[in-house]
Amino acid sequence: MIGRAGLIALAAIATFVSGAWGAMALWYQPPGSAFARTLGSVLWALAVIALAVVAISRRSWLPLGVYAAMYALLLLWWASIAPSNARTWADDVARQLGGTVSGSAVTLHNVRNFDWRSDDDYDALWETRHYDLDRLASADAVLSYWGSQAIAHAMISFGFDDGQRVVFSVEIRRQRGQRYSPFGGFFKQFETALVAADERDIIRVRTNVRGEDDYLYPLRMDRSAMRTLFLAYVQAANRLVRQPEFYNTLTSNCTTLVYRMARQIDPGLPWDARLLLTGYLPGYLHDAGAVDRSVPLDELRQRGRITGRARNAARDDFSVAIRTNEP
Structure with missing residues (x-):
C-alpha cells in the first residue's frame, strides 16, 4: 500500500504537472494581448504555488481540494473551446x-x-x-x-x-x-x-x-x-x-x-x-x-x-x- 509519504509525492507530481499545463493553456488559448495572456498565466501559477505552500506549511489537504476545484473549472472552460471553420485564415x-x-x-x-x-x-x-x-x-x-x-x-x-x-x-x-x-x-x-x-x-x-x-x-x-x-x-x-x-x-x-x-x-x-x-x-x-x-x-x-x-x-x-x- 502507498503510505502517507507516497500520497504526498503523488499529489505533488500531479499538482506540478497539471499546474504547468494550466499555465500554458492560459497563455496559448485565451484571446487578447500577449500581456493579458501572460498575466493570466502568471496569476494561475502563483495561485498554485501559494496553495502548495499552504498545504505543506499547515500539513493540510484542504488546499489540495481548493486546487482540484480550480482545476475542474479550468477543464470545463477548456472543454468549451470548440474548433471552427469560420475564422480569417491565411x-x-x-x-x-x-x-x-x-x-x-x-x-x-x-x-x-x-x-x-x-x-x-x-x-x-x-x-x-x-x-x-x-x-x-x-x-x-x-x-x-x-x-x-x-x-x-x-x-x-x-x-x-x-x-x-x-x-x-x-x-x-x-x-x-x-x-x-x-x-x-x-x-x-x-x-x-x-x-x-x-x-x-x-x-x-x-x-x-x-x-x-x-x-x-x-x-x-x-x-x-x-x-x-x-x-x-x-x-x-x-x-x-x-x-x-x-x-x-x-x-x-x-x-x-x-x-x-x-x-x-x-x-x-x-x-x-x-x-x-x-x-x-x-x-x-x-x-x-x-x-x-x-x-x-x-x-x-x-x-x-x-x-x-x-x-x-x-x-x-x-x-x-x-x-x-x-x-
Missing part, C-alpha cells in the same frame, strides 16, 4: 478541400496551385481537378526537413498514368498573421487543414522558398491499396468540411492521420515511435516493406533526396525533373 489554407466520387471518377475542389516567389509574395490559384482512379499509377511519400533530423513534414503524392499528380498534406490551419508553434499545437491553437496541391506548389515552396530539405520515396502499394488511401483522403477532407478538428502536435498531425488511414488497408500495421519522430519515418517504411528493401536505408535516403533537383527544375517541368535520377 491565404494558403483559406479554402477547404472537398471531393465527390462517382465510380472511379473523383472531382477535387480547391486544389491549391500557388506560384510562390516568397512566403509573402505569391500568385494564389485554386482549381477544380478531375481524376480517374482506374489510371492511378503511383504513390510517393515526401518528407520535408527544416532543422532537426528527427522532425519532418510528411506528405503523400499520387501519380496517374496520364501525367497528373496531386499531393495530400495534413497541415495546421493558421489564421492570418499567425505563426506555427509546436507547443501551440498541444493547446488548441490551430485547426487541422487537409490540403491537396500541385507538386509545383507544395513541394517547390518548401525546397525553393523556405530552404527545406526534401526526400521522395516511392511506396510499394498495389492499385487497390492506393485507391483506398486516395479515397480515405477525400473522405477525411469532406469530414473536416462538416466537422472541423483541432490540430494536435502529438496525436493528430501529418503522420498520425496517414497512419490511421493506412490501418484501414492493413490492420496489422504496427505502431512505432517513428510515427511521431517523423524524421525517422523512412526507417519505419523500410522495416515495414513499404519502400524498396533491396537497397540499404542510407542508400535509399541518398537516392530519395530531391532538394537539388527541385531547386534547379523549371516550374513547368517540376514533377519530371525531381524524379529524373530515380532508379
Whole structure:
C-alpha cells in the first residue's frame, strides 16, 4: 500500500504537472494581448504555488481540494473551446478541400496551385481537378526537413498514368498573421487543414522558398491499396468540411492521420515511435516493406533526396525533373 509519504509525492507530481499545463493553456488559448495572456498565466501559477505552500506549511489537504476545484473549472472552460471553420485564415489554407466520387471518377475542389516567389509574395490559384482512379499509377511519400533530423513534414503524392499528380498534406490551419508553434499545437491553437496541391506548389515552396530539405520515396502499394488511401483522403477532407478538428502536435498531425488511414488497408500495421519522430519515418517504411528493401536505408535516403533537383527544375517541368535520377 502507498503510505502517507507516497500520497504526498503523488499529489505533488500531479499538482506540478497539471499546474504547468494550466499555465500554458492560459497563455496559448485565451484571446487578447500577449500581456493579458501572460498575466493570466502568471496569476494561475502563483495561485498554485501559494496553495502548495499552504498545504505543506499547515500539513493540510484542504488546499489540495481548493486546487482540484480550480482545476475542474479550468477543464470545463477548456472543454468549451470548440474548433471552427469560420475564422480569417491565411491565404494558403483559406479554402477547404472537398471531393465527390462517382465510380472511379473523383472531382477535387480547391486544389491549391500557388506560384510562390516568397512566403509573402505569391500568385494564389485554386482549381477544380478531375481524376480517374482506374489510371492511378503511383504513390510517393515526401518528407520535408527544416532543422532537426528527427522532425519532418510528411506528405503523400499520387501519380496517374496520364501525367497528373496531386499531393495530400495534413497541415495546421493558421489564421492570418499567425505563426506555427509546436507547443501551440498541444493547446488548441490551430485547426487541422487537409490540403491537396500541385507538386509545383507544395513541394517547390518548401525546397525553393523556405530552404527545406526534401526526400521522395516511392511506396510499394498495389492499385487497390492506393485507391483506398486516395479515397480515405477525400473522405477525411469532406469530414473536416462538416466537422472541423483541432490540430494536435502529438496525436493528430501529418503522420498520425496517414497512419490511421493506412490501418484501414492493413490492420496489422504496427505502431512505432517513428510515427511521431517523423524524421525517422523512412526507417519505419523500410522495416515495414513499404519502400524498396533491396537497397540499404542510407542508400535509399541518398537516392530519395530531391532538394537539388527541385531547386534547379523549371516550374513547368517540376514533377519530371525531381524524379529524373530515380532508379
